[in-house]
Amino acid sequence: MxxxxxxxxxxxxxxxxxxxxxxxxxxxxxxxxxxxxxxxxxxxxxxxxxxxxxxxxxxxxxxxxxxxxxxxxxxxxxxxxxxxxxxxxxxxLAPLRRITGATRAAAAGSLSHRIALEGPGDEFRELADAFDTMLGRLEAHVEEQRRFAANASHELRTPLATTQALLDVARADPGHDTAELLGRLYAVNSRAIALTEALLLLGRADQRSVAREHVDLSLLAEDAVETLLPPAEARGVTVESVADPARVVGSHALLLQLTTNLVHNAIVHNLPGGGAVRIATGTRAASVVLTVENTGTPLDPRLVSTLAEPFRRGAERTRTDHPGVGLGLAIVRSIARAHDGTLTLTPRRGGGLCATVELPPDRSASTTVPVRAEA
Known part of the structure; x- marks a missing residue:
């Protein structure tokens, strides 16, 4: 222009x-x-x-x-x-010229440039500091998106390459067992569909444009436990729920996905037998809290800090027959951010993981109930 x-x-x-x-x-x-x-x-x-x-x-x-x-x-x-x-x-106006130069550099793609304006804390200094903060966040976001795009392309290419290899083998050997081929193709295709749906859900959560309605996390936790109880029993995992009222304002579908992902993650990444999962909801200070804990082997805190990154499946965690797509906790974090909340992952004493989601409370709620302490 x-x-x-x-x-x-x-x-x-x-x-x-x-x-x-x-x-x-x-x-x-x-x-x-x-x-x-x-x-x-x-x-x-x-x-x-x-x-x-x-x-x-x-x-x-x-x-x-x-x-x-x-x-x-x-x-x-x-x-x-x-x-x-x-x-x-x-x-x-000299500081304004420096800010203009930094803006043009950022528009040209140089997000690493910083103004670093010195001098008194006047309006120009405040503007420059705010601009540097914005550039830092934008640079981190762009780098995260680049890393995510590279990982997503790799993950999506894997099932397609596997399908191509299976078809090449079948074409080279017409007498190959068709039932086995169909079974393997079905499994690979199911994984590709699950990965695509997870990517779409993650993109929807990252847009931060979610419908707003009154939601009680305690009811969502009960729904998630009821849905995932059969696979938990199949793995010998006991599920305990302490569902106190936890009212928030947000998307019912996304918050249900958040709760389900946390419970599912706690079930599949657990001890092979005799494991346990504990879900608790309630309020704490000025936030609504959803906590999901599971037993397991001791985790390295450095590993735990990366588990919410896309396609990080936790190689050091207890593995099961469910490979996952590596987006469960990444989706949880994006949904929490879309609702102005946070996801905190900490190693559980004695082994396992504790995932805590904190969201702003529903201000129209008339009562608050504190989160019960673990016995």
């Missing part, structure tokens, strides 16, 4: 400085005339070029040279105001 030419801010500030200086001088001289020279003949108040040399002669000082002296002072103040205003405006 082309920009129409116009007067620069520096020039407008210089003109403003000069205009205010001239106005102050005129008001001052008007006060002098009103209080001291009101009775002076009018011919002394009209400047005449012939009187100009007299203003440098001390013997000629008096009302007779007042007019020409006023005209000379006004011309001097006009030049002084324009020059001084131009210099002062340039000095004051």
């Amino acid at each position: 082309t920009r129409e030419p116009g007067t620069s801010v520096r020039a407008r500030l210089a003109l403003s400085y000069a205009a205010f200086l001239m106005l102050a001088c005129v008001l001052l001289l008007g006060a002098v005339w009103a209080f001291l020279l009101r009775n002076v003949p009018l011919r002394y108040l009209v400047p005449h070029p012939a009187d100009l040399p007299r203003i440098v002669d001390p013997g000629s000082y008096g009302p007779a040279v007042f007019a020409i002296a006023v005209a000379t002072i006004l011309v001097f103040l006009l030049v002084f105001g324009l020059g001084g205003g131009w210099l002062l405006a340039g000095r004051m």
Whole structure:
């Protein structure tokens, strides 16, 4: 988009400085005339070029040279105001030029550039610091998206390549067992569908444009437990639920997906037999809390800090017959962020993982119930 030419801010500030200086001088001289020279003949108040040399002669000082002296002072103040205003405006706008340069560098793709403005904590410093913070977050977001795109392309290419390999083998060997081929193709296709649906859900959560309605996390936790109870029993995992009222405002579908992902993750990444999962909901201080804990082997805190990244399946965690797509906790974190909440993962004492989601409470809720402490 082309920009129409116009007067620069520096020039407008210089003109403003000069205009205010001239106005102050005129008001001052008007006060002098009103209080001291009101009775002076009018011919002394009209400047005449012939009187100009007299203003440098001390013997000629008096009302007779007042007019020409006023005209000379006004011309001097006009030049002084324009020059001084131009210099002062340039000095004051110097930080703005640095911010403009950083903006153009960011628009060109250089997100690593920072203004790092020094000096007093004025409005320009506040603007520069806010811009640096925005650039830092934008750089981290872009890097995360690039990493996610690379991982997603790799993950989506894997089932397609596997399908292609299976078809190549079947075509090269017409006598191959068709039932086995169909079974393997079905499994690979199911995984590709699950991965695609997870990617779509993650993208929907990252958009932060979710429908808002009144939701009780305790009811969602009960629904998730009821849905996932059969696979939990099949793995010998016991599920305990402490569902106190936990009312929030958000998308019922996304929050149900969040709860289901946490419970499912706790079930499939558990001890092979005799494991346990505990779900608790309630309020804590100024937030609504959903906590899901599961037993398992001890986890390295450095590993736990990366589990919410896309396609991180936790190689050091207890493995099961469910490989997953590596997006469960990433989806949980994105849904929590879309609802202005947080996801915190911590290693559980004695082994396993504790996942805590904190969301803003529903302000229209009339009662709050604290989260019960684990026995």
